[in-house]
Amino acid sequence: MSALHQRAGFTSARELHEALEAEGITIGLTTVYRTLHTLDRSGRLDVVREKNGERLYRPRPADGHRHYLVCRDCGLSAEVEAGVVERWAEYVSEVMGFTEVEHTVELTGVCDRCRFPRPTTPNSGEQHA
Secondary structure, eight states: OHHHHHSSSOEEHHHHHHHHHHTTOOOOHHHHHHHHHHHHHTTOEEEEEOTTSOEEEEEOOTTOOOEEEEETTTOOEEEEOOHHHHHHHHHHHHHHTOOSOOOOOOEEEOOHHHHSOOOOOOOTTOOOO
């Protein structure tokens, strides 16, 4: 968990594995995946999927899970207010007679920075016609 807390935003198992190895912690990639799965099942992580299906992880705040809007290009994530989703999930659970219901809502898009990239400044050595 401390390695996840040191990461900015969501991170993949492979990125987390590389960060741990860079810190001199010898750990197998399979162990990282297994540990992330256990932490997810215990409710300690928020998880989103990239467009290629890879799961990305982030520590869950103490007061519960969050919903995020994630840029498909750069991975920027922004927390979104999702009270209506929570109320809907509770309502459906009650109407259908289910308990211990879990849900996943994934919102993806393209952030302004990726949609409208800033023009690059030419290097001083470059010449343009």
